Amino acid sequence: MRPFKTPGLDKTMCGIVGYVGHRPALGILLGGLRRLEYRGYDSSGVVLLNGKGLEVEKAPGKLSALEERLKSHPLSGRIGLGHTRWATHGGVTERNAHPHLSCDRKIAVVHNGIIENYAELRQGLRRHTFSSGTDTEVLAHLIEACYRKLGGHPLRAVTMALERVRGSFALGVVNADYPDLLVAARVNCPLVIGLGEGENFLASDIAALLPHTRRVVPLEEGETAKIDPSGVSIFGPGFARVKRRPLEIAWKADKALKGGYRHFMLKEIHEQAQTVAAEVQGRDGGLDDVRLPGNLQRVVVAACGTAWHAGLVAKTAIEELAKLPVEAGLASELRYGDTPFDRRTLTVALSQSGETADTLAALRLAREAGSPTLAITNVRGSTLAREADQVLFMRAGLEVGVAATKTYTSQVMNALFLALHLGRARGTLPRARFLELLKGFRRLPGQVERVLERTTEIEKVARKHARGYDFMYIGRRYNLATAYEGALKMKEISYLHAEGYGAGEMKHGPLALVDGRLACIAVAPRGRVTEKMVSNIQEIRARGGRVIAVATAGDRLVASVADRVLEIPACEEMFSPVLAVVPLQLLAYHAAVSLGRDVDRPRNLAKSVTVE
Ligand code: F6R
Numbered sequence: 001m002r003p004f005k006t007p008g009l010d011k012t013m014c015g016i017v018g019y020v021g022h023r024p025a026l027g028i029l030l031g032g033l034r035r036l037e038y039r040g041y042d043s044s045g046v047v048l049l050n051g052k053g054l055e056v057e058k059a060p061g062k063l064s065a066l067e068e069r070l071k072s073h074p075l076s077g078r079i080g081l082g083h084t085r086w087a088t089h090g091g092v093t094e095r096n097a098h099p100h101l102s103c104d105r106k107i108a109v110v111h112n113g114i115i116e117n118y119a120e121l122r123q124g125l126r127r128h129t130f131s132s133g134t135d136t137e138v139l140a141h142l143i144e145a146c147y148r149k150l151g152g153h154p155l156r157a158v159t160m161a162l163e164r165v166r167g168s169f170a171l172g173v174v175n176a177d178y179p180d181l182l183v184a185a186r187v188n189c190p191l192v193i194g195l196g197e198g199e200n201f202l203a204s205d206i207a208a209l210l211p212h213t214r215r216v217v218p219l220e221e222g223e224t225a226k227i228d229p230s231g232v233s234i235f236g237p238g239f240a241r242v243k244r245r246p247l248e249i250a251w252k253a254d255k256a257l258k259g260g261y262r263h264f265m266l267k268e269i270h271e272q273a274q275t276v277a278a279e280v281q282g283r284d285g286g287l288d289d290v291r292l293p294g295n296l297q298r299v300v301v302a303a304c305g306t307a308w309h310a311g312l313v314a315k316t317a318i319e320e321l322a323k324l325p326v327e328a329g330l331a332s333e334l335r336y337g338d339t340p341f342d343r344r345t346l347t348v349a350l351s352q353s354g355e356t357a358d359t360l361a362a363l364r365l366a367r368e369a370g371s372p373t374l375a376i377t378n379v380r381g382s383t384l385a386r387e388a389d390q391v392l393f394m395r396a397g398l399e400v401g402v403a404a405t406k407t408y409t410s411q412v413m414n415a416l417f418l419a420l421h422l423g424r425a426r427g428t429l430p431r432a433r434f435l436e437l438l439k440g441f442r443r444l445p446g447q448v449e450r451v452l453e454r455t456t457e458i459e460k461v462a463r464k465h466a467r468g469y470d471f472m473y474i475g476r477r478y479n480l481a482t483a484y485e486g487a488l489k490m491k492e493i494s495y496l497h498a499e500g501y502g503a504g505e506m507k508h509g510p511l512a513l514v515d516g517r518l519a520c521i522a523v524a525p526r527g528r529v530t531e532k533m534v535s536n537i538q539e540i541r542a543r544g545g546r547v548i549a550v551a552t553a554g555d556r557l558v559a560s561v562a563d564r565v566l567e568i569p570a571c572e573e574m575f576s577p578v579l580a581v582v583p584l585q586l587l588a589y590h591a592a593v594s595l596g597r598d599v600d601r602p603r604n605l606a607k608s609v610t611v612e
Contacts, residue, residue, distance in 0.1 A: 014098070014112040015039035015084040016191065017208050018172040018182045021199020021229045026075050029082035030067060032201075032208035037063050038402050039112075039204060040086025041601055043097035046070075047108040048077030053176050054108050058097035062601070079179060081172045081202075083110035091133070100137040102144035103128050106176040109143065111136040112204055113169035113189045121164065139165070143173060155226050158183045159239070162224075170219075172202050182227040186219040190355050190383060193217045193225060193232050195246055200227045205353075206249055206379065207398050214249040218381040247381050251398050263599045265401035265493070269585045270452055275406045276578060277445035278395035279413035284438055287417060290390045292425045293372045296346050299324055299422075300339060300371070301415075302331040302362035303350035306404040306488060310411035311350050312481035313577050317416050320574070321423030331358035334365065341369035348374045348418065352399065352407040354382025363387060376414045378407055392418070401600045403493050405585050408485060409448070409578050416441075416574060440572045444579070447569040451582040458566060458583050461548060462590030465519045469546075471498035472513065473584070474506065475523035476532060482523045482550075482577050486584030493602050494592040503529075503536040514545040521587070522562065523580050526552040527573030537561045550580045 015036025019025045029046050037044075044066045045058030055075045059065040063084060083098035099108040115121070118135035121142060128141040139161065147157035154175040162169075168188035175181065184191055184202050194201035194209035194216050203209050206216055217232065219225060223242060226233045234242040261267035299318055301311035308330055315326040329339060331349075335358055341347060347366035351359045354377035363384060367373055375388035378396050385391045396410035420437060423429025465471075471490055475483030480502050487500035501510050503522065514520070520540050524533035537547045538561050549562035552570050559565050566587075568579040592599050 013040050013086040015204045015208070016110050016112050016170060016172050016202065017082040017204070018080070018110075018184070018202030018227070019199065020079040020180060020182045020227055021196060022078060023199060025077050025080040026070070028201075028212065029080050030063070030070070031211060032203055033063050033066075033082045033084050035208045035210070035400070036204055037084050038400060038601065040084050042085045042092040043094070044082070044084040045097045045099055045110075046075065046080055046082040047099040047101075047110075047174060048075040048080035049174055049176055049179055050075070050077035054101065054105055054174065056099055056101065056108065058094055058099070060092050060094050060097060079174060079182065081108060081110045081174055081182070095132045096134050098134075098136060100132060100134065100140045102140045104144065107140055107144050107147065108174050109136060109140040109171055111139060111169055111171045113171075113187075114167045115139065115165055115169065116167040117165065118167075135167075139169075139171065147175070152177075154178050154181060155183050155224060155235075158185055159224050159235075162187075170204060180228045183224065184219060184227060185224040187222055191219045192381060193219065193227060195232065198229050200229065200232055202227060205355075206251065206381070207400070210249070210251060210398070214251070215246040216249055216381060217244050217246050218386070220386070249380060262593070263401065263589070265403055265405060265589055265599050268399055268401050268406045269582065269589065271397070272406045272409050272582060273445050273449040273452060275396045275410055276413060276448050279410055279417075280441050280445065283417055283441070287392055287421050290374065290392050292422060293346060294425070295344055296324060296426075297344040299326040299346045299348060300334070300341065300366065301326060301328045301348045301350060302334050302359055302366070303328075304331050304356050304358050306408050306485060307350040307352060307356075307359070307411055309481040309485040309488070310408060310415050311348075312484070313412050313478060314348065314350070314415035314418060316478050317419030317574055318422055321419045321429045322426050323428045324422065324426070329362070331356065331362040335361040341366040341371040343370045343372070345371045346374060347371045348376060349384055349388060350376045350411055350415070351382075351384050352378045352394070352396075352404055352411065354379040354384035360384060360387070374418075376411060376418070378410065402602055402605050403489055403588075403599075405489075408581060412577050412581075413441075413444075437572065437574070440575055443571065444575055447571060447579055448582060450569050451579055454566070454583065455586055458586040459590040461564060461566070462587050463594045465548075466494065466496070466591040466594045469496075469517055469519040470513070471496060471519050471521060472510065472545075473498065473500045473521045473523065474503035474533075474536060475500075476503050476529040477527065478573055478577050479523040479525065479580055482580045482584065483521070485581055486521055486523065486588070489585055489588035490591065492605060493588055493599050494595055494597055495603070496591065496595075503533055506536055506539065511539065511543065514540055514543040516544050516546075518545045520545050520547045521584065522547050522549045523584075524549050524551050524558050525568060525573065525576040525580055526555060526570060527576065530555070530558065534558060534561055550583055
């Protein structure tokens, strides 16, 4: 077998789940899909194999639509696949929902990814009848053709088919002739196998497996797997057998439940006192197992979205404590740019999921240029964790809400620890100051708790402003990131217009937006730039804008100029992004709820952005 072609990292964002074992598969597949729904919620479907052959049910829209159909028409079987779709090729319709079947209805495929040469492949399958407008369906027919040509061999039929495919994929295949066999394959899209007793599982990510097993084996690039109830065999390119030790995952299954909260997002906002505490624990002595390279000249941070905002905090902190120049780059720009990477540049790839396509591409670019790489990620076994030279694992646990909350504060905490230890390693941070900062870190969990106690007050502010206002979030230095992050939270879950801006930039244009319909959120805790923030607040007030300030408890100066203050406990300026973002997460959450938005599944978004 030739190695699979891996043209790039362009991927789509769907969720796959598979089961083979001794239990009825339907409930397990639907449970898995529920945990994967954040990866896409345009349509969903399942296929089960039973005495009648392959039986399929699919529905456009959210998973609840599929569940509704299955209530009146449940499917039986102890082997099956499920899929939740974020549409790329082909509209959001029932016929385009996965699974897709071969002509003889003996082979079913679920797929996450893009088949780039699907049009050409489809041409070569002219005798086959296609029933959807998707690229994926071509796989079902191609595997069918290979299966016939080989006179059997379900695994080889898949690998033979994939030799002709260009693109990226994670796929699961069932074959009606083999009632105990799931076949899986991956190129550039995540796929993990879960190991059980007399049963085994397949999923796009660990979250879907947690209720059943914490022993997982991630598939790597170009690998295929044969999964039956008694075992799993993995094959690399050339059909070579691969032995891989399973990972033991510490995440708890109950993290995938709402635990009495109305939304995952609210639960995850409230978990931050614990997750911040988890980040602090045992971090005094060093950065887990990470060994920081010596002789560095600069640092490049590569990240997207919320993770990029944490990257901005990393930049400010590393420049302050380690006196190293830092470029905090959007991974989508870095990957097509000419940023020089070399042996003396530490590249830090920040990504909660560890699967973001652009961040992975930037990491690969840096590695090719000889730059030492450090991943900061929440997911063990993720592609980023496997490909980076070293990994600092966040301790946020599973995050289900599409909008990142606890993983943002965890990213910021890790960014700060990195700065602290770089400072020590380079001799730019005196020991006494280091110890003082460590004390500040230890106070953070209790301080987060105190901010969370103010939920009712923040809810009132949110309700008052959710209708009739645009939002402008401003900040400086450490809290420029907080302003960006606050605005992103507001727009992504409430769909209100919100901008994040450097407070010092207001006079260079955005001040023209200020009128009585603009609510300005000024992130102004105590620090080097508080007085500058106060001037910016006054300039906005003087032009008729409303200002809600996030300020240090007891700060009379800020209170005297703002319309309203949301207080956070006093802390070092460097720690303030951890505290100041919490009221902004709550503000966005309550605004979205009061507008009736689907907070955990905002429109057009998916949690893992595996498409560039
Ligand atoms: C916003 C959000 C996204 C992610 C971004 C990067 O709430 O979650 O902006 O931060 O898609 O994701 P990761 O960190 O998984 O690389």
